[in-house]
Amino acid sequence: MTATLPRAGAAPVASMRRRGRAPGLFSVLPLLVFTAIAFGLPAVAMLNGAFTVKDQATGAATYSLANMTASLRGPYLTALLGSIKLSAVSAAIAAAVGLPLAQVVVTSRFRALREAVLTASGVLANFGGVPLAFAFVATLGNAGVLTRHLGLTAAGWDLYSFWGLVIVYLYFLIPLMVLTITPALEGLRSQWREAAHNNGATTLQYWLHVALPVLAPSLLGGLVLLFGSAFAAYATAAAMVGSSVPLVTLQIADALSGNVLVGQENVALALSLDMVLVAALVMAVYLPLQRRSARWLA
Known part of the structure; x- marks a missing residue:
């Protein structure tokens, strides 16, 4: 059996690609954080409240349709x-x-x-x-x-x-x-x-x-x-x-x-x-x- 050797320069190219992706992820991170705060939190609160029923007498909350x-x-x-x-x-x-x-x-x-x-x-x-x-x-x-x-x-x-x-x-x-x-x-x-x-x-x-x-x-x-x-x-x-x-x-x-x-x-x-x-x-x-x-x- 013959071993397959990696092509010359393949590792540096892959390393350069990984390094190129990192700045892109960091640049989009503020947008993701803003989206999570401005849209994600209200959406979660809306979903939680839409399925929550409170008893007016006791104040107990239960999940219901x-x-x-x-x-x-x-x-x-x-x-x-x-x-x-x-x-x-x-x-x-x-x-x-x-x-x-x-x-x-x-x-x-x-x-x-x-x-x-x-x-x-x-x-x-x-x-x-x-x-x-x-x-x-x-x-x-x-x-x-x-x-x-x-x-x-x-x-x-x-x-x-x-x-x-x-x-x-x-x-x-x-x-x-x-x-x-x-x-x-x-x-x-x-x-x-x-x-x-x-x-x-x-x-x-x-x-x-x-x-x-x-x-x-x-x-x-x-x-x-x-x-x-x-x-x-x-x-x-x-x-x-x-x-x-x-x-x-x-x-x-x-x-x-x-x-x-x-x-x-x-x-x-x-x-x-x-x-x-x-x-x-x-x-x-x-x-x-x-x-x-x-x-x-x-």
């Missing part, structure tokens, strides 16, 4: 379904409006217009909370400027309703859709359009059979992202509609503050866990779609 069961019944289930409905409707409308708007921006010959729209979209996509609610109340509320001048109250307009909240959400969801879909639209090659036209395809046929199938992963991914953004919104709805529109984020705030029933803090944590599960499902759909879209448009 009672909180999770309560979060899927009665007004809590109504609020969860209301948030899902509001998010789905808002995301669908924002996607339908944002796609053609982004296409106009991408195909525009005016660079200044494109930069202005994208800059404004970046600002508006992050404009929310109490300032956004106040702006709409002052404009379209019961005593708002446009409401009084256009006589919208007589026409049945009500800002503090489901559809009023949808319009408010569209204010930041449409710009978010423009930002999300613009890179995908820029990735559509002009050769595809020219080839389709050379083969006798109309513009509508090109979009139906070429552009939209290629954009489908990005469109679905953008739709999922819009859904998640609307689903997690809290401050705007809390400042504008209060409890008149059942939303899971508002139910969590009421349970934590004891506005409905005392001692429902752990039910609020169970509702938060429900939201995390919905968000995880959303991300499980979003990430594969983004990878598939990147392969097509690379």
Whole structure:
């Protein structure tokens, strides 16, 4: 039998690789520590509280599914379904409006217009909370400027309703859709359009059979992202509609503050866990779609 001798230089190369990995691990260590503190500890506390039931008389704590069961019944289930409905409707409308708007921006010959729209979209996509609610109340509320001048109250307009909240959400969801879909639209090659036209395809046929199938992963991914953004919104709805529109984020705030029933803090944590599960499902759909879209448009 013959012994296999190591190649010359193999050990130094392996040693250099190990030394090269060490600085990389140390450089990412602060991020890992921050993630563990900022996300890991709250997640553990939420999981522990969601499955902990306290006896109001004795204060004894036991682990049970009672909180999770309560979060899927009665007004809590109504609020969860209301948030899902509001998010789905808002995301669908924002996607339908944002796609053609982004296409106009991408195909525009005016660079200044494109930069202005994208800059404004970046600002508006992050404009929310109490300032956004106040702006709409002052404009379209019961005593708002446009409401009084256009006589919208007589026409049945009500800002503090489901559809009023949808319009408010569209204010930041449409710009978010423009930002999300613009890179995908820029990735559509002009050769595809020219080839389709050379083969006798109309513009509508090109979009139906070429552009939209290629954009489908990005469109679905953008739709999922819009859904998640609307689903997690809290401050705007809390400042504008209060409890008149059942939303899971508002139910969590009421349970934590004891506005409905005392001692429902752990039910609020169970509702938060429900939201995390919905968000995880959303991300499980979003990430594969983004990878598939990147392969097509690379």
